[in-house]
Amino acid sequence: MEDVALLVDALDEAAGPPRRALYAVFDGHGGRDCADWVSQRLPGLVRHELDNNATAGASANSKAGGSSSTAATVKEALRRSFALCDTELLRACDDEKWCDGCCAVTALLELDAAPPRGCVANLRDSPLLLLEHGLLVEIYCYV
Numbered sequence: 001m002e003d004v005a006l007l008v009d010a011l012d013e014a015a016g017p018p019r020r021a022l023y024a025v026f027d028g029h030g031g032r033d034c035a036d037w038v039s040q041r042l043p044g045l046v047r048h049e050l051d052n053n054a055t056a057g058a059s060a061n062s063k064a065g066g067s068s069s070t071a072a073t074v075k076e077a078l079r080r081s082f083a084l085c086d087t088e089l090l091r092a093c094d095d096e097k098w099c100d101g102c103c104a105v106t107a108l109l110e111l112d113a114a115p116p117r118g119c120v121a122n123l124r125d126s127p128l129l130l131l132e133h134g135l136l137v138e139i140y141c142y143v
Contacts, residue, residue: 002028004035004102008043011050017111022046024106027125031100037092038102042085046108049077049084071119078108078121 004026010018022043028035053073082104092098103124110117120130130137 002030002032002035002100002102004028004032004039006039006043006106011043011047011108013047019110019112020050021109021111022106023109024104027103027105029101029103031098032102033096033098034089034093034100035102038085038089038104041088042081042104042106045081045084046077049081050074053077071117074108074110074119078106078119082121082123 006022006024006026008022011020011022012018024039024042026035026038050073053076103122105122106120108119108121110119
């Protein structure tokens with residue numbers, strides 16, 4: 001099997017209750033080297049980009065009295081994480097002589113938002129459908 005699942009119930013490094021969770025499936029194409037590599041690297045990149053966006057957004061939003069974690073900042077953090085991961089993966093493929101690849105579908109949950117919200121990102125041919133009690137649930141944030 002070339003698929004790799006990722007379950008990170010507490011993406012935060014800070015003590016206390018988790019504020020964010022990250023779940024993903026990486027669909028390996030032609031092997032699972034890339035899927036394994038991305039599953040290990042992407043969470044750290046997402047954590048770093050979210051922290052950077054929150055820090056940059058906090059100063060701007062504190063002046064306006066707003067929240068530092070908006071849908072736009074989360075989407076941008078996911079975009080940047082995917083782009084950085086892709087760049088690093090291409091370098092690793094060259095170094096390791098890998099000839100496979102992977103697609104991805106991720107769900108980032110913001111557990112401390114009221115109400116909790118999620119942002120879904122996919123790369124290539126891996127869509128995500130969210131079902132609740134057998135019914136399709138609308139996804140509000142899709143990268």
